Structure formats: C-alpha cells, structure tokens
Amino acid sequence: MTTPALSVRDLRVDLRLPRSTVEAVRGVSVEAERGCRLALVGPSGSGKTMVARAVAGALPRSARVRGHIEATGIDLRAERPPGLVAMAFQEAAAAFNPTRTIEWHLRESCRVAGVDPARAIPGAIEAVGLDPSHGSAYAFELSGGQVQRAGLALAIVTSPGLLFADEVTTALDRETESEVLDRLGSLARSRSMTVVFVTHDLALVERWADEIAVMDEGRVVERGPCARILSRPSAPETQLLLESRMPEVTLDALRVMGVPDRPDREGASDLSPADDATVAADAVIDVRGATKRFEGKRGRRIDALDRVDLSVGAGERIAVVGRSGSGKTTLLRLLAAVQQPDAGVVSWNGQDVNGLDRRSLRSQRWRVQMVFQSPLAAFDPCHSVADIVAAPIRSFPDRCAVEVGRRIDELLGAVGLDPDLAGRRPDQLSGGQRQRVAIARALSVEPEVLLCDEPVSSLDANLRRSVIELIARLCAERGMALVFITHDLSPIPLLCERGVVMEEGRIVEQFRVGSPRLEATVAPAEPPSESSDPATLRS
Amino acid sequence: MTRYVLGRIATLVPMLLVVCALTFALLDLAPGDPALRIATQLANGPPDLSRVDELREELGLDDPLPVRFGRWLGGVVQGDFGRSAIDGSPVTERVLDALGPTLLLTGSGLLVSIVGGLVLGATVGLLPDRGPGRLARRAIMAMTGVSFVIPAFLVALGGLWLFAVVLGWFPAGGMSDPGEPRTIGATLEHLVLPAVILGIGTNLGVFTRLIAAGVEEQMDAEFVRNARSRSIGRRRIVSAHVVRTSIIPLIAQVGASMAYLVGGAYAVEVVFGWPGLGRMAVEAAQDQDVTVILAVTVISGLVVVAGNLLADVLLGVIDPRVRLARSDS
Numbered sequence: 083m084t085t086p087a088l089s090v091r092d093l094r095v096d097l098r099l100p101r102s103t104v105e106a107v108r109g110v111s112v113e114a115e116r117g118c119r120l121a122l123v124g125p126s127g128s129g130k131t132m133v134a135r136a137v138a139g140a141l142p143r144s145a146r147v148r149g150h151i152e153a154t155g156i157d158l159r160a161e162r163p164p165g166l167v168a169m170a171f172q173e174a175a176a177a178f179n180p181t182r183t184i185e186w187h188l189r190e191s192c193r194v195a196g197v198d199p200a201r202a203i204p205g206a207i208e209a210v211g212l213d214p215s216h217g218s219a220y221a222f223e224l225s226g227g228q229v230q231r232a233g234l235a236l237a238i239v240t241s242p243g244l245l246f247a248d249e250v251t252t253a254l255d256r257e258t259e260s261e262v263l264d265r266l267g268s269l270a271r272s273r274s275m276t277v278v279f280v281t282h283d284l285a286l287v288e289r290w291a292d293e294i295a296v297m298d299e300g301r302v303v304e305r306g307p308c309a310r311i312l313s314r315p316s317a318p319e320t321q322l323l324l325e326s327r328m329p330e331v332t333l334d335a336l337r338v339m340g341v342p343d344r345p346d347r348e349g350a351s352d353l354s355p356a357d358d359a360t361v362a363a364d365a366v367i368d369v370r371g372a373t374k375r376f377e378g379k380r381g382r383r384i385d386a387l388d389r390v391d392l393s394v395g396a397g398e399r400i401a402v403v404g405r406s407g408s409g410k411t412t413l414l415r416l417l418a419a420v421q422q423p424d425a426g427v428v429s430w431n432g433q434d435v436n437g438l439d440r441r442s443l444r445s446q447r448w449r450v451q452m453v454f455q456s457p458l459a460a461f462d463p464c465h466s467v468a469d470i471v472a473a474p475i476r477s478f479p480d481r482c483a484v485e486v487g488r489r490i491d492e493l494l495g496a497v498g499l500d501p502d503l504a505g506r507r508p509d510q511l512s513g514g515q516r517q518r519v520a521i522a523r524a525l526s527v528e529p530e531v532l533l534c535d536e537p538v539s540s541l542d543a544n545l546r547r548s549v550i551e552l553i554a555r556l557c558a559e560r561g562m563a564l565v566f567i568t569h570d571l572s573p574i575p576l577l578c579e580r581g582v583v584m585e586e587g588r589i590v591e592q593f594r595v596g597s598p599r600l601e602a603t604v605a606p607a608e609p610p611s612e613s614s615d616p617a618t619l620r621s
Numbered sequence: 622m623t624r625y626v627l628g629r630i631a632t633l634v635p636m637l638l639v640v641c642a643l644t645f646a647l648l649d650l651a652p653g654d655p656a657l658r659i660a661t662q663l664a665n666g667p668p669d670l671s672r673v674d675e676l677r678e679e680l681g682l683d684d685p686l687p688v689r690f691g692r693w694l695g696g697v698v699q700g701d702f703g704r705s706a707i708d709g710s711p712v713t714e715r716v717l718d719a720l721g722p723t724l725l726l727t728g729s730g731l732l733v734s735i736v737g738g739l740v741l742g743a744t745v746g747l748l749p750d751r752g753p754g755r756l757a758r759r760a761i762m763a764m765t766g767v768s769f770v771i772p773a774f775l776v777a778l779g780g781l782w783l784f785a786v787v788l789g790w791f792p793a794g795g796m797s798d799p800g801e802p803r804t805i806g807a808t809l810e811h812l813v814l815p816a817v818i819l820g821i822g823t824n825l826g827v828f829t830r831l832i833a834a835g836v837e838e839q840m841d842a843e844f845v846r847n848a849r850s851r852s853i854g855r856r857r858i859v860s861a862h863v864v865r866t867s868i869i870p871l872i873a874q875v876g877a878s879m880a881y882l883v884g885g886a887y888a889v890e891v892v893f894g895w896p897g898l899g900r901m902a903v904e905a906a907q908d909q910d911v912t913v914i915l916a917v918t919v920i921s922g923l924v925v926v927a928g929n930l931l932a933d934v935l936l937g938v939i940d941p942r943v944r945l946a947r948s949d950s
Contacts, residue, residue, distance in 0.1 A: 135846070135850075138850040139849050139850050139852075140846040140847060140849055140850040141846070142841060142846065143840070143841040162852050163852065164851070164852035165852070166852075167850070168850065168851065169847075169850045171843065171846075171847055173843060176842075176843035176844060177843055177844055177846075177847040178844055178847075179844045179848075179862050179865070179866065180844075180866065180940075180941075180942060181865055181866055181869075181939060181940055181941060182862075182865075190848075190851070190853065190857075190861070191851045191853075194851065194852055194853055194854075195852070220941050220942070220945075222942060223945070236847075236851070240851075
C-alpha cells in the first residue's frame with residue numbers, strides 16, 4: 083500500500099475572536115494520491131481555505147488546530163521539511179514582503195529548500211507566464227493578474243510534492259488562465275506533484291480536477307471523482323452549488339443574441355457613437371475624445387485611455403468588457419468625474435464637468451454613484467453599516483425625503499439585508515453582504531447613473547447571481563442608468579442592453595445585447611468558441 | 622532620488638531664512654545694550670558714555686533692523702557669524718569647535734534609542750501574551766511609559782547622581798578628565814553615560830512602542846504566514862521580514878523627533894558639562910552674547926533639518942513604495 087501524498091484526518095480549526103470562537107473547520111478528512119488533482123469547492127466561509135492553510139502551515143495566529151495532517155507519511159504538525167508542501171495564496175499581493183522584490187522571495191525559498199536558484203527561478207517564472215523582468219519588481223508594482231502569477235511561481239519554485247492553489251486564477255482572463263493551468267498541469271505531471279485547487283469556480287474544476295471534495299460549514303459534504311459529482315451530485319449542498327452556476331458566455335454568443343450596433347453606419351465610424359449633436363441632448367453622461375495618460379517607470383508613458391467616446395442615455399444599461407489593463411477602470415473614473423481627462427470632454431446632462439467649479443461639481447455628485455470592486459477597501463473600517471449607507475445622504479440631505487434612520491432600513495431592505503446588520507462593521511460581514519451594503523450606499527441618494535467596477539468578481543457563484551439580479555431589478559425599478567465593468571461575460575445578458583469592448587485604451591467594438599431579461603437563459607447550444615476568432619474577447 | 626534630495630534641500634533654504642529672521646528679530650527685542658556692556662568690560666567699571674556711542678557706531682547698532690539683519694546674513698552666507706560681543710573672539714570658530722561634540726553626543730544618543738528600541742520592542746512584540754512572557758512585556762511597557770513622562774534633564778540629573786556619584790561607574794562630566802589630553806578612549810568613557818541617558822530620556826520609549834506594535838502586527842501578516850508556509854525559520858522571519866518592515870515607521874519618527882532630540886542633547890550637555898553647542902548656548906544666554914546665540918540657533922536649526930532630511934532619504938532606501946512614489950512626483 084502506498085502512502086498518500088496528503089492525508090488529513092478529523093481536522094478541526096477554531097478561530098478565536100475577541101468575544102467568540104468560530105469553528106471554521108469541523109472535522110474534515112481528505113486524502114489525495116500522488117499526482118492527483120483535487121478540488122476543494124464550496125461557498126465562501128465553508129472552511130476550504132482554512133483546510134489549505136492548516137496543511138500549509140499558514141494559519142492566522144488566532145487559529146487552534148486539532149487532528150492529523152500528514153504529507154507522504156510525514157506528520158506536518160510535528161515537522162515541516164522545506165519544499166514538501168507549498169501554497170499559493172488568494173491575495174497574492176499581500177503574500178509578498180512589500181520591501182522585497184519578487185525574485186528575492188524566490189531566492190529565499192530556493193535557499194531554504196536547497197534548490198539551485200539559477201535553474202528553478204527561470205523555470206517557475208516561465209511556468210506561470212510572467213515576463214522575466216517582473217522578477218525585479220515589487221509586488222505592488224504588478225497588476226492583479228501578474229502578482230497572482232508571481233504568487234503561484236513562489237509556490238512552485240521549489241517543486242513541492244503537494245501544492246495548494248487558493249483561488250489563484252480569479253484575476254486572470256479565461257485565456258491566460260488556460261495557459262497558466264496548462265503549464266501547471268504539465269509541470270505537476272512531470273514531477274508527480276499533487277495539486278489541490280481551492281476554488282469556487284466550477285468551470286475550472288470541470289476542466290482541471292480529477293476529484294472533488296465539496297465543503298459546507300466546515301465539513302466535507304461530498305467527495306468523489308469530478309465527473310460523477312458534477313453530473314450526479316448527491317448532497318443538497320452540491321446541488322445548490324451547481325444550480326447557482328451561471329452559464330459560460332462568449333462574446334460571440336452575445337453578438338448572436340443582439341443586433342449589430344447601428345448597422346446603417348460603416349467601417350471605423352461604426353465604433354464611435356453618434357455625433358455630438360444627437361447624443362449630448364439626452365445623454366446622462368457623455369464622454370467625447372477622452373484621453374488619459376499615466377507616467378510609468380522611467381518616464382514611460384502609458385495611454386490608459388485614447389480618444390474614447392461613450393454616451394450613456396437615461397436609464398441605459400451598458401457593459402464595459404476587456405482584458406485587465408485595457409482602461410475599463412480609468413474610463414469609469416472619468417465618468418464619475420473623480421479624475422479629469424488629459425484631453426477630451428466629460429459632460430453630465432450636457433454640462434462639461436471640467437468647466438464646473440468644485441462647489442457646483444460637488445452639488446451634482448449625487449447624480450453618479452459608484453460601487454467598487456473591493457468594498458472592504460472602499461469602506462471606512464470604523465464605520466457601521468448604517469454610517470456607510472447614510473454617508474451620501476449627509477452630503478445631500480435634500481435627496482432624502484424621509485427620516486435618515488427609516489431610509490437606512492428601506493435601503494437595507496431593498497438590497498435584501500436584515501436591518502439588524504446596521505450596527506455591524508464591514509469586517510463583520512460576509513463578502514456578499516458587503517457588496518450589498520456598497521450598493522445600498524450608492525442608491526441612498528437616488529442617482530441617475532450607477533457605476534459598477536467588477537462588483538461581483540470576488541463573490542461566489544450563488545452570491546454573484548443574487549447580486550446581479552439585485553442590480554438588474556433596482557435599475558429596472560428606478561429607471562437608473564448603469565455602467566457595468568466586468569471581465570466575466572456571464573452577467574451581461576441578465577443586466578445590459580449594450581456592450582462596449584475595450585482594448586489598449588480604445589473602444590474597439592460596440593454591440594447590442596437585445597432586451598435584458600432577468601431570467602435569461604443563455605443559448606446553451608452555441609459552440610464554445612473560445613479564442614477561435616482573434617476578435618473574440620478572451621475573457 | 623537625487624532630484625528628490627536636491628528638491629528637498631531647495632525647500633530648506635527659505636525655511637532656514639525664516640529661522641534666522643525670527644531669531645534675529647526676537648533677540649533684538651530682548652533688553653540690554655551690547656555696546657554698553659562691552660564698554661563696561663573694556664573700562665573695567667562704569668564706562669564713558671561717549672565711548673559707548675562710539676562703540677555703537679562701530680558695531681553698526683544704530684542702523685535699522687533690516688539693515689543689520691542683511692549685514693549679518695551676508696556674513697553668515699560666507700560662513701562668518703561675526704565676533705563675540707563679550708570677548709571679540711570669532712564666533713564661527715567657536716561654534717564649529719562645539720559642533721563636533723554635540724554631533725557625537727546626539728548621534729550616540731540616537732543610536733542608543735534605536736538599538737534599544739529595536740531590542741526591547743522586538744522582545745515585547747515576540748513574547749507570548751501569557752505566562753512569564755506576559756510579565757516581561759508588562760514590565761518593559763511600564764518602563765517605556767515612565768520614560769515618556771520624565772523630561773530629559775531630570776533623567777540626566779538622576780543618572781548622573783546614581784551612576785557617577787553613588788556608584789562611580791562613569792566619570793561625572795566633561796569630555797575628558799581635567800588636565801588630561803582628549804584621547805579616543807577617554808572620550809568614549811565620558812560619552813557612555815550621557816549618550817545612554819540622552820537615548821533613554823528622549824526617544825527610547827517611543828521607539829520601543831513603535832517597534833513592539835509593528836512586530837506584533839507583522840508577525841501575523843499575510844506575507845509572514847506565506848513565509849511560514851515556505852518553511853522559512855522563525856529567526857529569519859524576524860530578521861529578514863518583520864524587523865525590516867517594522868523599522869519603517871521608526872525611521873519616519875526619527876525625522877519627526879530631531880528637534881526633540883537636539884533639545885534633549887542640550888539639556889544633557891548642560892548637566893554633564895559636555896563642551897557642545899547646548900552648553901555654549903546657555904552660557905551665551907547668561908552673558909547676553911547675541912552673536913553667539915544667533916550662531917548656535919542657526920546651526921541647531923541646520924542640524925535638525927539635516928537629520929530630518931537624512932531620515933527621509935533613509936526611508937526611501939528601505940521602503941521601495943516611498944522611493945517609487947517620489948520618483949513619480
């Protein structure tokens with residue numbers, strides 16, 4: 083009988099908080115054979131990351147562990163030989179010491195594990211598809227997708243026998259994700275590496291995992307071969323997970339569903355919206371010829387936006403899609419008038435916002451409200467939910483006809499939150515609850531336009547769907563216009579009537595999505611044409 | 622980085638000018654007539670009033686304030702602080718003589734507080750908050766609390782009495798024993814007590830608490846958890862990861878506390894008879910020797926802003942985020 087690469091028996095992890103103890107993991111037993119690819123899946127808070135951290139020795143200080151953890155027969159609670167187990171963290175940027183370069187970390191790992199850095203480091207960097215020059219960068223200098231791959235490189239540089247990959251592809255578009263996982267797969271095969279994916283992404287599981295362990299509330303509720311569990315789940319928790327899955331959508335599918343934008347116009351002019359005269363009249367926000375540059379390293383200039391035209395009509399719902407670094411967020415910041423374009427004009431209701439003085443701009447800000455990608459970073463950690471939601475009302479008291487406390491209850495109700503949560507602080511909420519609070523805050527002054535920057539990309543599938551349906555319903559009820567940035571195309575049919583595709587700071591394509599339907603089912607018959615067409619967005 | 626440093630130096634010039642002008646104007650308001658005092662000294666008794674007028678003319682004391690300030694500033698720019706109103710000696714030379722001992726004492730005191738703060742702070746940050754460790758933590762924290770509230774001169778007097786007078790471990794003052802030559806060994810022997818007292822009396826408490834808070838927080842930071850998962854040993858985690866990131870706020874604090882440090886050094890100098898700028902300033906103030914007071918003030922201002930600048934530059938060296946933010950702007 084062979085010793086399994088990973089053997090966890092009756093693992094319990096308690097997190098001791100100041101006033102309570104959370105049982106994060108309640109008796110988990112998992113085994114994985116050498117070379118196996120196991121997926122730990124489950125909703126957020128199900129304890130899957132804590133299992134990985136317990137095995138990798140990366141638990142927070144407040145954690146207490148009980149149970150047996152063995153890798154290739156070695157008791158990891160007693161000793162931890164270098165290079166045996168590694169873990170790539172979900173928040174890769176935080177996993178690097180901010181005062182040291184990526185390469186410094188890679189070298190440190192090599193030295194401790196007794197691996198030759200001259201061979202291991204280039205191999206690891208290549209395996210994750212990073213540019214070798216990124217080694218000399220600090221984590222905070224890299225984009226979200228780059229730093230995530232750097233974190234993965236740090237985990238695999240010593241060729242560990244057992245690798246935990248905790249949501250390591252969430253910041254990557256589908257094409258890059260495929261490339262990275264392909265290379266990781268061949269690396270794992272050539273070194274008989276056991277890989278444990280910790281993920282909420284069932285598409286990834288379907289393609290990459292051999293076995294699945296489904297977790298819920300700190301327990302494993304179902305285990306088995308990938309194909310069987312995805313096709314014939316027996317545990318109700320697994321069924322729920324599969325049901326809440328949103329269908330994969332490609333840009334081609336969206337084009338099939340919609341009609342070409344302004345077919346009467348030709349060629350390149352097709353990409354730009356109508357002339358100034360026609361649009362500016364009824365547009366809530368209008369951007370014309372907007373250009374924004376940033377100074378890069380050593381004076382290199384980065385064109386974040388290059389002569390972009392976009393007009394948002396009253397009540398219109400627009401999706402902005404594109405790869406990371408294509409200028410989506412910069413465009414949103416210009417729309418919100420939190421940044422000024424270097425050239426071009428941004429107007430709200432026909433008024434050039436650059437021409438407004440600070441005071442009158444401030445008095446108009448209620449018109450455009452924003453929901454950020456990471457609500458935790460966008461909230462004051464000391465404020466309660468009630469403070470956060472009411473903050474815009476304090477700036478615009480005349481936008482709120484009723485008494486503030488009642489309005490808060492109303493708003494929390496509208497986003498499906500229990501009013502009892504009003505006294506909690508952001509870190510005492512789950513990810514889905516936080517994003518609902520962010521939406522409630524944005525709605526508090528009844529804006530004309532809601533700007534959303536990847537509001538669901540950090541959420542689980544089931545939460546994702548409910549937040550998207552919530553945004554769709556609220557827009558429909560209130561006649562609010564919406565600009566929705568996303569690298570995941572699946573919410574678009576549910577939410578938007580028009581889409582724009584960005585590439586390298588330009589809008590390269592516009593399309594109509596047909597009428598948005600809340601219960602839309604995306605034509606499942608369409609062939610998965612991932613990156614067969616070079617113009618297809620690889621997202 | 623070079624551009625950043627040059628830019629910072631450029632902003633220091635107007636700041637020092639304001640310091641000079643304010644000091645000059647304030648001293649002009651102080652009572653007393655230098656001409657009368659010099660004449661008294663020269664005549665060794667009540668002077669001839671016409672002699673006082675002559676002196677006043679000679680020294681240019683009748684000119685309006687801006688004219689006198691301009692004349693003085695012109696000299697300062699060329700490195701000439703004028704002559705002492707008491708004995709006519711060149712002030713620049715005297716100030717430069719006293720600057721060395723002051724820098725030695727200030728630097729040593731700073732070193733004591735940084736090294737002590739690192740050791741004590743890391744100890745507090747790494748000790749478990751239970752068992753005997755808890756007691757040691759509490760004890761160190763209580764001591765830092767005490768050092769917050771006691772001013773430097775009181776620490777100096779107490780230390781002098783205990784270690785030099787009662788225990789006799791260290792010499793009681795000066796930079797060398799009277800009559801003996803100033804050798805390096807003798808200087809070091811005389812330096813230990815005032816430097817340690819300066820370190821404790823000014824910044825040790827603040828630095829200890831800063832480092833303790835930093836180390837405690839960073840030991841549970843995500844990048845330390847990651848290092849643990851990479852089997853990096855605890856000793857290396859502390860030395861290569863945690864101390865490095867926790868020292869960043871300390872360096873920022875060094876820059877901010879320069880004025881406090883120099884002020885503390887002057888108090889210690891007076892108590893220990895250390896032949897530095899502080900003692901010189903006190904003597905000059907007693908004699909109302911305006912030119913010396915002016916020179917000491919300007920040089921002290923220079924030391925403070927130079928220390929500040931040095932700390933800022935060092936911050937950029939250690940923290941790449943600061944460095945990159947600077948090269949962007």
